[in-house]
Amino acid sequence: MLNAESSFGPCTLPEFAPFSDIPVAQIPDNCLEDYLDSRLTRHEVIGLTAADEALAESGWCEAGLPGDDVGIFAGVGAAGMLEAEQWYRRARSNGDFTGAIESLRGYPASALADTIAERTGFAAVRSSVATACSSGSAALGLAAQAITTGRCKAALVVGSEALNVLTTAGFASLKSVDMEGCRPFDLDRKGIVLGEGAGALFLESEDTARDRGAPAWGYLAGWGWAADCHHMSAPHPEGLGAVRAIRQALDKAGLSPDNVGYVNMHGTGTKLNDTAETKAMKTVFGEHAESMSFSSTKSMTGHCLGAAGAVESVITLLALRNGVVPPTAGLLTLDPDCDLDYTPNRAKSAPDLTCAINNVMAFGGNVVALAFGKCES
């Protein structure tokens, strides 16, 4: 990511043969081989892989909490659609209804959270959020509130998405896929590249983390959630939902716009999203926007849909921790309507970065903004 590398290419899954010309950001098979459990769906395997890494990073093995104190919040998109659509295709095309239990078990959006609970024994509040592209961020916000209100002392938040045929065919039919790769804010951009992946974050109160001597990667200072009330698939042209959500996040964090140094934007690479979101940034941050850094890391990860918010939260925390703003890849000719510093093609050092925002905008017009702060120690 620091070198603005992306790994877009044709999907090697056999179901994707009809889409061999469509680039995607696919997880290499060798990254998932620790979980060759045929009972699990691809999206569960991807989510568990990230969840295990987050638990290890949180010092869970050394000093965990009782399972009854830990909640699970999953952010999902199409969940186990890949396996379900294989069964459905067999049933519809050949009248072969066998294997329903195995194929459909992971279809409900709740499957990932249930599987994580089964593996970890985490038994406090459990919720699966399915708000399309904002699921991962919404799950993180709801987890934070659950900790604040005492429903749990800590929460494992996982956003996960696996490539599937239905979603690929859908975005292809909308002519929203850029066959040359995702190029947010570029004059010649033509849309998204679908990705798969997972982001996992172990969230706990500062006191709990301190008591168990856990390493802190950063803190969630505030969050906001608002709706555009405009259109199912197009953002409000002025980015009204994003304006409300970011202002709410800053307000809850007790921060002013001037405190923010970096925004990880939704930046899908579609004409409508990138211009509307840019307008929202200029409305919220005013003149300060000129001295801030922005980027869309979807230019490298692809659009991970239900996982995007969690994946980009991890990236935003890394930016704060390492003092490095990740770039927007593939940005060669800036769109005049997108006139911010999107950190084109090269990461940049930002040692003074103390506050960053992750903004996501989803189908249905819902927008979630998360304000993250840097941990000094």
Add this chain to the structure above:
Amino acid sequence: MTRPRACITGLGYLGPFGVSVDALRHGLANPAPAFRLHDLPEMCEPPRQAVLGLAPDFRKEAAFFLPPAMRRRMNRHSRMACVAAGQALRHAGLLDSADPEDSPAEGCGVVYGTALGSTGQCGAFFDDFLEKGPRFVNPALFLETVPNAPAGQISILYGLAGPNATICCQTVSAEAAIIAALDLLDAGMAPAVVVVTAEELSPALLCGIQSLKMLRHELEEPGRITIDRTIIPAEGACAMILEDESHARKRGASILAHVQDAVMHGPGTFDATCPHVEASMTRVTQDILGDRPKPDGVVLNGGFFIHSDPLAWRTLSKKLDTGTPVIIPDYCSGNPLGAGLVRTIAAALWLDGTRPKTARLEGELPLSFNLASFFQHHAPQPETILTASPATGDGAAAILLSKDR
């Protein structure tokens, strides 16, 4: 945990009982089966009949709440959710402003609960894909395949600019949605939240449930309920307005009930065929009641499922006073899957003066009984009601409601 008092100020219902809250009220007072033996879609494997609780024709209500262009574009699942949400907003007096810029609903949020989401739309889109090929699918069908389509449509239709959530937790999706809504109110992110749940028995969904061998193919003698290894699924949508009490009082809204608390969790295991119902139900009951007095009434989930219902009944029988009045609306309508907000709505109606016929919580749940003899009592007007449901696989959820004083 301390929180601003949350209250219920509006209700909406569309399901096997009818297309209004009054229809639900009537169904609770006069328990009778609203499920029937229906033909299954041709795409299902045989036998092609099953006992289902279907929603009645609601075109008239849809025409009332939805502009024609929006109605045409929206799938049935979203239309059901929008109608129920509109009923609840109207009931709460949140649709009365003539000036949309000054709408009292403007800052309200939406929390939508569903177990399985837009299965009908996913099936229709995939059928289009199989029929026409990957390059010629209808893009209009794609937009509403996402699970959060109904929540988005509700926000656009009624101009609700607050948080817009979709929560999927199988049979306890409604309780999980209420918990999310309470937390959003606590966080001050909205003064009121429309909590909506919906489930549609679409051809694709019925095809899947049928292949899981979970449907019933024969209707027993009228009014007889049997608990076994299959379910009677139902469809429909329910909605309620959950509002910060100070906001409701300030605008002079009628308060139907208060939500005292809501809890949800599980033992950290998952077994769809043999869930840990007793452990989960014991824990949620203990957690939600704590030192509080035992409730005057119970609304319980009815899954018709032998690994769930008798265990939930037995647990509550042990934990609560013998003879506590209990209603199980699902035994009349069919099990609403993720649209279980009907439990909380039934509790709110009961607290607000509806007099349902009740069973009495004691001993073991009979595995076969007649509705008329099971629900035959009239209980005194309750002050508090506990709604409870085991979750699919494991876990449980409960909501505690009280009367407005």
